[in-house]
Amino acid sequence: MKALVIAESADAARELSAGARTMADEVVLATFGEAPEAVADKVAVIAVPEGAIVDDAADTLLALADAEGVGVVLVEPTRHLKTVAGKIAAAKGTSTITDVMSFADGAASALYFGGVAERALKPSTDFAVYTVGSGAFADAAASGANEAVSVDWVAPAKAVELVSVAPVQKSGVDLNKADVVVAAGRGFSEEAQLDMARELCDKIGGGLGCSRPLTEGVDWLPRETYIGVSGLMLSPKVYVSLGISGQMQHMVGANRSGMIFAVNKDKNAPIFKQCDYGLVGDIVDVLPALNAAL
């Protein structure tokens, strides 16, 4: 069988090509810029025409998949490429199995209800499409001659027009590298209260993250610092949650931490069933006292 890998980033191109090698006899890589060296048998660089969106490369990639006789497609789970995966799956009469964490015995494992459970899924069709997160193929090695394949852009029947692109300013905070992470949740009722969390960070050498609601609707912390199934999946030595209820969608990003500490005013909050040390109290009273004690 042949596999098609579709990736925007070089890291994903490399890892997914390595993974595809464990599933297929031949690996075709499609990228949108320069491909990493020696990772696939064939490489197609897709030139997205000016005024088109990457999502609309689906028809081009479908033509490539058909021309190459591909049976499995591995896709990097970016916003653009999730649309591409969906369009390819629809055309092939199947469903994309999304955000796969690992493969075993022909089944792909992914989170269900934000981590309440893990499901193993299998396509019932001959053609399979997966989006695969980083780490799923960490042990596999990529190889190949990277023979260039040229592909012509196939315009979709109803194209979306790209008017302009503006880069998103990033904060530069990388909590993946932090040993100690402090996370603030909706228990913070005003933005200024976050200073108490920042002081705690200073005391214990931690990085400040949050639950998703603090980055949405309100814009108190950068989007790249929210922890959970749709954000960061962390495994620091110490994780301190402040005013977070402990719902699974959040906890799945923190429950591999070495030690979990929690402050919440509700003694029945689910976080207290998932922590090493919990403190029942209002952050407004507890944090100044805690900061003083540290």
Added chain:
Amino acid sequence: MEIAVLFKVVPDDQDIQVKADRTLDFSKAKPKVSEYDLNAIEEAAQLAAANPGSKVVAITVGPKSIDDSKLKKNVLARGVDELVMVADDSLDGLDAYATAAALAKAVESAGSFDVLLAGDGSADNYAQQVPVQLACVMGLPVVTAATKVDVDGAAATIERTLEDAVETVRVALPAVVAVTPDIALPRIPGMKDILAAGKKPAAITAEQAPVACATEVVSCLAPESADRKLVVLDAKADGAIDEFAAALKAAL
């Protein structure tokens, strides 16, 4: 403008129990509108308000249990004019392929629409695939990750917020648009809205020809939970804060 908003009904995950064998028990979990679909419903209501003469039809497909009077009122109390529901046990646990097939039929039976809005991803699968597959079935263009939608005439200008860029795109209508939770904060319906909701049209039908799923679930198990110390102190108790601080210091 005719606006369809697609939503999914899911069991309330707060009440999903994990059994001793790590399988899930949904028997205590009441049906609720998937969290981020509320944002899509709100955006639909706001788009309608900004374009006088518009109508909002909320559409969903799922098992019989989604036909819940509280849930239906909750949807209709959010600036929605009509509800269309296909409630049939053949529509339980569908994947994106089968959902899109069922939804496309429900949409076609409900009328013709200029914009079909959907949420960012459902609480159960969060696959973000249904709007894309639906657009393919219906032969429409699709835009995902929308954080701003402006409709003018036969086209919409949409801002989409991606991982590291904001794209502004233009799409001819009708189109399917999946919106992020950022786009609009769901309202909290008042008593008056809920009372009025009971009088709005709601069409509940059964599925005539269900389409089979293209994927199968081999297993579904809760993860082994990590061993935690579970020492929970009352901050008001003597020495509690010092004990917590000492444990925190020791862990660093």
